[in-house]
Amino acid sequence: MDDKEIKAIIEALIFVSGEPITLNRIKDVIDGADKKTIETLASELKDEFNKEHNGLQLVEVANGYQLTTRPEYAPWIKKLNKIKLASKLSKPALETLAIIAYKQPIIRPEIEKIRGVDSGGVIKTLLERKIIKIIGRMDIVGKPILYSTTPEFLQYFGLKDLSDLPTLKEFHELKEEEIPVTASAEASNNQRETA
Amino acid sequence: MENYNTGYEVKLEMFEGPLDLLLHLIKKNEVSIYDIPIALITQQYLVYIDLMKTLNLDIAGEFLVMAATLIHIKSKMLLPPSETDEDDEDGEDPMAELVRRLTEYKRFKDAAMLLEERESRWRDVFGREESFKEYGPPEAEPTLFDFSLFDLLDSLRVVIERLPEKTAIEFTSEELSVKDRMNIVMERLENTQSISFDSLFENDKTRMAVIATFLALLELVKLRLVRIQQVKEFEAIRIFKSEGAELNG
Numbered sequence: 001m002d003d004k005e006i007k008a009i010i011e012a013l014i015f016v017s018g019e020p021i022t023l024n025r026i027k028d029v030i031d032g033a034d035k036k037t038i039e040t041l042a043s044e045l046k047d048e049f050n051k052e053h054n055g056l057q058l059v060e061v062a063n064g065y066q067l068t069t070r071p072e073y074a075p076w077i078k079k080l081n082k083i084k085l086a087s088k089l090s091k092p093a094l095e096t097l098a099i100i101a102y103k104q105p106i107i108r109p110e111i112e113k114i115r116g117v118d119s120g121g122v123i124k125t126l127l128e129r130k131i132i133k134i135i136g137r138m139d140i141v142g143k144p145i146l147y148s149t150t151p152e153f154l155q156y157f158g159l160k161d162l163s164d165l166p167t168l169k170e171f172h173e174l175k176e177e178e179i180p181v182t183a184s185a186e187a188s189n190n191q192r193e194t195a
Numbered sequence: 196m197e198n199y200n201t202g203y204e205v206k207l208e209m210f211e212g213p214l215d216l217l218l219h220l221i222k223k224n225e226v227s228i229y230d231i232p233i234a235l236i237t238q239q240y241l242v243y244i245d246l247m248k249t250l251n252l253d254i255a256g257e258f259l260v261m262a263a264t265l266i267h268i269k270s271k272m273l274l275p276p277s278e279t280d281e282d283d284e285d286g287e288d289p290m291a292e293l294v295r296r297l298t299e300y301k302r303f304k305d306a307a308m309l310l311e312e313r314e315s316r317w318r319d320v321f322g323r324e325e326s327f328k329e330y331g332p333p334e335a336e337p338t339l340f341d342f343s344l345f346d347l348l349d350s351l352r353v354v355i356e357r358l359p360e361k362t363a364i365e366f367t368s369e370e371l372s373v374k375d376r377m378n379i380v381m382e383r384l385e386n387t388q389s390i391s392f393d394s395l396f397e398n399d400k401t402r403m404a405v406i407a408t409f410l411a412l413l414e415l416v417k418l419r420l421v422r423i424q425q426v427k428e429f430e431a432i433r434i435f436k437s438e439g440a441e442l443n444g
Contacts (some may be wrong), residue, residue: 018323075321094307117212117257158317166309168302
């Protein structure tokens with residue numbers, strides 16, 4: 001098998017699987033091609049799709065490869081009236097999800113400590129939508145449930161893997177020793193009171 | 196603030212917490228998280244709590260705990276620094292702790308916004324399977340507001356402040372019920388796509404009336420008969436009729 005043929009097989013496999021297919025799965029099917037070759041060829045294939053700018057694109061998502069439509073053609077796809085869109089996530093749901101995504105595995109009290117408000121309802125919604133899952137219980141008093149994100153989470157946001165998450169912004173502009181918290185707050189406080 | 200009893204309670208689930216309210220106030224006052232004018236923010240915070248109580252909103256205990264924390268910080272700041280130090284038994288500065296909590300929470304709020312952008316972009320991408328986008332029940336959690344509840348309360352405050360001076364007698368016997376007001380709002384939406392938040396209160400001359408109309412609005416939102424939208428933060432709010440919405444009875 002030459003590379004051209006392997007590449008064609010990869011394309012066929014990605015097409016037919018519908019959902020993201022992993023490199024390992026492709027390797028299992030194509031006997032006699034090593035993972036590195038497959039990875040290179042899949043990457044080439046992805047570039048070709050992007051260069052030709054057809055209605056389809058090859059994306060790396062949820063630890064695999066998937067053929068999808070290009071976002072600019074969404075209006076026509078929706079007109080086909082075949083697509084049932086789930087409702088968008090609410091702000092509190094996105095917030096809770098962000099905490100889970102960056103801090104997983106995480107227990108509910110930890111989430112609520114950061115959000116400062118009861119998050120039970122939001123967690124339930126995220127579980128129902130399979131964007132998060134229960135992965136076990138923490139070995140402390142009360143054995144609280146541990147939550148983590150799912151492959152559906154990656155797919156929902158078009159993320160390749162967890163390292164593909166946007167970097168959390170650090171509040172580095174001011175280092176702790178530079179924050180005269182009490183003093184400055186008091187100063188501006190007095191200012192306003194005298195004003 | 197007086198406590199008006201409209202005889203009507205809207206159980207609106209509050210997803211937003213005290214930290215949201217504080218960040219809202221910090222942003223509105225254009226001050227830094229690291230340099231919070233505590234007296235001003237505490238005062239404004241308490242006004243919101245009062246307003247929420249007036250509306251009979253189910254205020255989470257966390258809001259009251261935060262109110263106590265703010266008052267504690269404020270009172271500590273009035274003491275000379277030396278006394279403050281001795282006063283602190285656990286050695287933790289409550290102001291520093293508050294700033295730490297706010298910055299930590301803000302990081303995840305910002306991350307949530309990035310996720311939201313990705314969500315919007317990725318919703319327009321479809322796989323071969325039709326079921327690609329179907330995760331669980333589609334009506335799992337409808338977004339009631341496209342903005343924070345505190346923006347809505349801000350708008351309400353503006354309406355209340357614009358009310359004419361109290362007349363000697365308020366004809367409470369003529370007041371329309373919340374239910375009546377719900378019908379009026381729906382009637383107004385019959386022939387138009389949307390109405391402005393302010394215009395809802397055109398005929399309300401008393402605080403009591405304004406609050407009843409506001410409760411009617413919240414109830415309609417809860418019943419998913421209307422949607423409230425704000426195009427840009429701190430901008431005018433509009434009320435839209437939900438598709439196929441019909442108020443029965």
